[in-house]
Amino acid sequence: MKNTANKSYKTTFILDLRETEDDVAKVTTDISDILSTLGASVSDSQDMGIKEFARATDRNYQQGHYLEVYFTGEHTVPQDLKEKLRLDKRINRIFVESVA
Numbered sequence: 001m002k003n004t005a006n007k008s009y010k011t012t013f014i015l016d017l018r019e020t021e022d023d024v025a026k027v028t029t030d031i032s033d034i035l036s037t038l039g040a041s042v043s044d045s046q047d048m049g050i051k052e053f054a055r056a057t058d059r060n061y062q063q064g065h066y067l068e069v070y071f072t073g074e075h076t077v078p079q080d081l082k083e084k085l086r087l088d089k090r091i092n093r094i095f096v097e098s099v100a
Helices: 024-037 077-085
Strands: 007-015 041-052 063-073 091-099
Touching (some): 007 024, 024 063, 063 091, 077 091
Antiparallel strands (some): 007 063, 041 063
């Protein structure tokens, strides 16, 4: 028997918008569209603003724009989302956590 229960997730994105004309609203829309194609539903998104990194790996990139997206979907959606956004230059890091 297949488990089709949807889970809630909070995903934090660190955006690198230095080499693009896109703003946070455009990236948020693109992420929401990708989640919709994966069968997930976005419940909320929050722009956290620009924050300094505690430990920067690149001295030319010492701060990032943080974005949180809350969605519900099957257990395969977070991995599929990471795979779809792996080559997107606007996204530096993706952190996915399950929300109770």
